[in-house]
Amino acid sequence: MKIKINIIRFVLLSISLSTLYSCTKDQILIGTDKELYDMSIETTGFTWFQNSSNLLEKSSGSGHPQPYLKTRYNEIAASQLDSSGRILSDANFPDGSLIVKELYDNTSDIGRYAILYKKADHEDADANGWVWGYVDNDENIAAPASTKGASCISCHSQSESIDYMLMNKFYP
Numbered sequence: 001m002k003i004k005i006n007i008i009r010f011v012l013l014s015i016s017l018s019t020l021y022s023c024t025k026d027q028i029l030i031g032t033d034k035e036l037y038d039m040s041i042e043t044t045g046f047t048w049f050q051n052s053s054n055l056l057e058k059s060s061g062s063g064h065p066q067p068y069l070k071t072r073y074n075e076i077a078a079s080q081l082d083s084s085g086r087i088l089s090d091a092n093f094p095d096g097s098l099i100v101k102e103l104y105d106n107t108s109d110i111g112r113y114a115i116l117y118k119k120a121d122h123e124d125a126d127a128n129g130w131v132w133g134y135v136d137n138d139e140n141i142a143a144p145a146s147t148k149g150a151s152c153i154s155c156h157s158q159s160e161s162i163d164y165m166l167m168n169k170f171y172p
Helices: 003-024 031-041
Strands: 068-073 098-104 112-116 130-136 141-143
Touching: 031 098, 031 112, 031 130
Parallel strands: none
Antiparallel strands: 068 098, 098 112, 112 130, 130 141
């Protein structure tokens, strides 16, 4: 009788665990990725590129699949913008800078956030002090911050980038 009860318990536990894990996302939003996502969904106190919250069409140099974008800068990062909301040609964003590119699936729905947060002493910072976030609007991780921008840096290092920023190059 004890063996039957233990087998039933094992089967029920297996079904419960299987159900639990089949309902979870591929990559759960925790740690640095959650921190970056939480910072990116807050829009108060930001300055938009070119002082405009209008959607921009994806540029020819973009590696992002979404067709539209908006880019915004927190107060610290905005110190590196000129009066027209463009990045200063000699900009070097200070620690605490947060730059959020909202990537739109269509003209009304944000599909993903591409996030750059400058925090040189952060465990996930690259050699230039940037922490890279790439998180879907539904909180799935598109590329974990722990990779330190490995899938992003080659594009962001192209000619005419300013501290990894390409907005001036593609949106003159």
